[in-house]
Structures are given as C-alpha cells and as structure tokens.
Amino acid sequence: METKLTVREQVLDHAITLMMLRGYNGFSYRDLSELVGVKTSSIHYYFPSKDDLVLEAVNQYSGEVMRALQAVDPALPANEKLTKYTRMFGKTLGNGDQICLCGMLAADIGTLPETVREAVQAFFRANESWLAKVLAQGVEEGTLVARGKPESAARTLFAALQGSVLASRLFHTKARLEDVEAMWKAVP
Amino acid sequence: METKLTVREQVLDHAITLMMLRGYNGFSYRDLSELVGVKTSSIHYYFPSKDDLVLEAVNQYSGEVMRALQAVDPALPANEKLTKYTRMFGKTLGNGDQICLCGMLAADIGTLPETVREAVQAFFRANESWLAKVLAQGVEEGTLVARGKPESAARTLFAALQGSVLASRLFHTKARLEDVEAMWKAVP
DNA sequence: GTCTATAAACGGATAGAC
DNA sequence: GTCTATCCGTTTATAGAC
Numbered sequence: 001m002e003t004k005l006t007v008r009e010q011v012l013d014h015a016i017t018l019m020m021l022r023g024y025n026g027f028s029y030r031d032l033s034e035l036v037g038v039k040t041s042s043i044h045y046y047f048p049s050k051d052d053l054v055l056e057a058v059n060q061y062s063g064e065v066m067r068a069l070q071a072v073d074p075a076l077p078a079n080e081k082l083t084k085y086t087r088m089f090g091k092t093l094g095n096g097d098q099i100c101l102c103g104m105l106a107a108d109i110g111t112l113p114e115t116v117r118e119a120v121q122a123f124f125r126a127n128e129s130w131l132a133k134v135l136a137q138g139v140e141e142g143t144l145v146a147r148g149k150p151e152s153a154a155r156t157l158f159a160a161l162q163g164s165v166l167a168s169r170l171f172h173t174k175a176r177l178e179d180v181e182a183m184w185k186a187v188p
Numbered sequence: 189m190e191t192k193l194t195v196r197e198q199v200l201d202h203a204i205t206l207m208m209l210r211g212y213n214g215f216s217y218r219d220l221s222e223l224v225g226v227k228t229s230s231i232h233y234y235f236p237s238k239d240d241l242v243l244e245a246v247n248q249y250s251g252e253v254m255r256a257l258q259a260v261d262p263a264l265p266a267n268e269k270l271t272k273y274t275r276m277f278g279k280t281l282g283n284g285d286q287i288c289l290c291g292m293l294a295a296d297i298g299t300l301p302e303t304v305r306e307a308v309q310a311f312f313r314a315n316e317s318w319l320a321k322v323l324a325q326g327v328e329e330g331t332l333v334a335r336g337k338p339e340s341a342a343r344t345l346f347a348a349l350q351g352s353v354l355a356s357r358l359f360h361t362k363a364r365l366e367d368v369e370a371m372w373k374a375v376p
Numbered sequence: 377g378t379c380t381a382t383a384a385a386c387g388g389a390t391a392g393a394c
Numbered sequence: 395g396t397c398t399a400t401c402c403g404t405t406t407a408t409a410g411a412c
Binding site: 021022023025026097099103104106107108109110111117120121124145147148152153155156157158159160161162163164166167169170171176179180182183187 | 209210211213214285287291292294295296297298299305308309312333335336340341343344345346347348349350351352354355357358359364367368370371375
C-alpha cells in the first residue's frame with residue numbers, strides 16, 4: 001500500500017538524505033532537481049529559499065524521531081529502551097555514509113539562520129530529556145549505570161552517541177556505536 | 189618576539205579557523221584572499237587545489253594538538269591530565285563559535301577525498317589512544333572511573349567530547365563540556 | 377611570488393508563459 | 395504547478411605579464 005509521494009514530499013525527503021550525507025553546504029537545488037525529476041524553479045515554488053527548505057526538513061525529521069520515541073513501549077526495562085534507541089542511531093547511518101541530520105546541522109550552524117538553530121536545539125533537548133527518563137528508570141531498576149544527575153548523564157550520553165555516529169561513518173564501522181551502548185549498561 | 193608569518197602560514201591559519209567556524213564547504217578562496225590581503229591566484233600558487241589546502245590544514249592542526257598532548261606532564265595524576273585535555277577542547281571553542289577541525293571534517297567527510305579521511309582517522313586514533321592510557325592510569329590510581337576496556341572507554345569519551353563541543357556551540361554554553369568531564373572523574 | 381584577466385561551471389533566485 | 399529563460403554573483407582554477 002505505498003502511497004504516491006507528492007513532489008513536495010519527495011523534495012523534502014531527498015533534501016534530508018542529501019544533508020545527512022554531505023551537509024547543508026554540500027548539496028544544491030540542482031541535485032534535488034535531478035533526483036526528483038523537476039526543474040529547480042519548481043522546487044523554489046515549494047521552498048522559496050534554501051533556508052525555508054532546511055527548516056522544514058528539520059521539522060519533518062524531528063517529527064519522525066519524536067514519533068519513534070513515543071512508539072517505544074513504556075513498560076520495557078530501561079536497558080532495552082536504550083538498545084532500541086541506539087538501534088535508531090544505527091539506522092540513521094544507512095549504508096554507513098549518513099549521520100543524524102541534527103548532528104550535521106549542528107556542525108553547519110555557523111552558516112545557518114537563527115530559526116534553524118532553535119529547531120536543532122529543540123531536537124537536542126527532546127532527545128536528552130527522553131534519555132534522562134530512561135537513565136533514571138535504569139538506575140532505579142539496576143539495568144543501567146549513570147553517575148550524577150540523570151539530566152547531565154543524558155547530555156553526556158547523547159553527545160557520545162552523536163560523536164559515535166560521526167566516528168562510525170569515518171571508520172566505516174558500527175562498532176563505535178556499540179561501545180557507547182555497553183558503557184551505560186549494567187553488567188549482570 | 190612575534191615572528192612575521194609568511195603568506196603561506198597566514199593562509200593555512202585562516203583556513204583552519206574558517207573551517208572550524210563554517211566547515212569545508214562554508215568558506216572560499218575569496219574569504220582567505222580578503223583575510224590575508226593577497227589575490228586568490230596567489231593562494232593557488234601555494235595550494236593548487238582546495239583539497240591540497242584542507243589536507244595541509246589537517247596535518248598542521250594535528251601536529252599542534254599532538255605537541256600539546258606531549259607537553260602534558262606524564263607525572264600528573266590522571267584526573268588532572270583529563271582536566272587539561274578537556275580544557276584544550278574548551279579552547280578550541282574560541283569565542284564559542286568554533287569546533288574541533290577534525291570533528292568538523294568528520295561531518296564533511298562525504299565531500300572530501302580519501303586522503304583527508306585518512307588524516308582525520310589518524311587524528312581520532314591518536315587522541316583515543318592517548319585517552320586510553322590516561323583512563324588506564326586513572327582507574328589504577330582511583331582518580332577516574334571507566335568501565336570495560338580502556339580502549340573502548342576512550343573511544344566513548346572522545347566521542348562524548350566531540351559531541352559536547354558541538355552542543356556547547358549550539359547552545360552557547362561551555363557547561364556541556366564540563367558535564368562530560370565530571371562523568372569520568374571519581375568522586376572523592 | 378604576486379598580479380590581472382579570464383575561463384567555465386555552479387549557486388540561489390525570479391519573471392512570465394503555459 | 396511546472397516549465398523556459400534569464401539574472402547575477404560566486405567559485406575553483408589557469409594563463410601569462412610583471
């Protein structure tokens with residue numbers, strides 16, 4: 001039951017993928033034009049400026065990730081929640097050549113407008129607060145280990161995961177992502 | 189006793205700074221031309237292609253960081269070594285708008301030649317192996333806490349630091365770097 | 377070594393026909 | 395909505411004079 005995607009949806013999807021591959025300054029309307037099969041002027045019809053495009057891309061991406069987080073069964077033990085979360089990061093790697101869109105845009109932030117910064121910040125905060133709850137649960141259960149406040153532990157964990165996808169792609173291996181996961185799991 | 193910098197040295201220094209600010213695809217020969225005060229064609233004289241320029245930039249940057257690591261007194265307790273190391277990362281932040289050159293290039297790797305990938309990989313490995321020794325020492329002394337093998341703990345720590353400079357810049361705060369440091373230090 | 381001049385492609389963006 | 399046509403600045407890079 002695959003629904004046909006509108007041109008607008010196709011553009012947005014390809015824009016997200018291209019940015020995860022090459023960053024904001026590493027792709028052009030022309031790239032999108034060739035991928036979708038419409039002229040660049042048609043893309044400007046939907047997204048007047050590149051800033052508009054990247055902002056909508058972040059919002060779509062964020063929405064997808066948020067939905068995935070809400071889909072995680074709350075009844076699960078915390079270590080299994082973390083496993084699912086790490087697996088999500090593994091999926092963003094794709095064929096080993098992509099990183100998290102918001103990690104990428106955080107790197108590109110020096111060339112992006114304030115509106116995008118705020119959207120990326122919101123993504124970071126949402127992920128960190130979700131992880132903070134999981135860590136708090138895990139400590140109570142004894143399935144995870146975290147030192148200090150769950151909030152600062154969560155910021156560290158999220159940073160480690162962002163850094164690890166970067167390294168995983170750099171070295172063509174998923175092992176670095178697994179290193180991080182293991183570091184927060186209690187040994188039985 | 190400030191030595192006059194050659195044009196070549198000035199170009200390289202500015203190229204490093206610009207990439208730490210805006211990434212590989214976020215600066216041009218024209219930017220360098222204006223900063224140094226020579227025409228772009230003169231820059232091509234020293235660095236025929238942008239790929240040549242970025243490769244030399246990484247090598248210079250790596251050399252500087254390696255020298256800084258070697259300058260850390262080996263007799264120091266491990267927690268103090270880690271403090272010095274984190275402070276180095278804090279310095280790269282500059283006015284809060286720069287990140288580690290090799291973290292940035294890891295994000296841009298999809299648009300860079302294989303030679304640069306190898307140079308960035310070498311930078312990662314050197315830092316991780318230095319950190320692994322510090323962690324091993326710290327565990328033995330009881331000044332640091334690390335679980336599992338020092339090598340995988342070091343990869344996680346390095347990833348967390350890279351991720352934290354990214355977040356520090358994104359949120360205009362150095363607090364996130366300190367979160368990471370605290371997470372590996374033993375509480376007395 | 378540094379310059380002028382220029383090439384040739386690419387960048388985001390717009391006007392107006394259909 | 396999509397196209398053709400076009401604008402105009404930018405970008406990397408080279409040739410050749412000084």
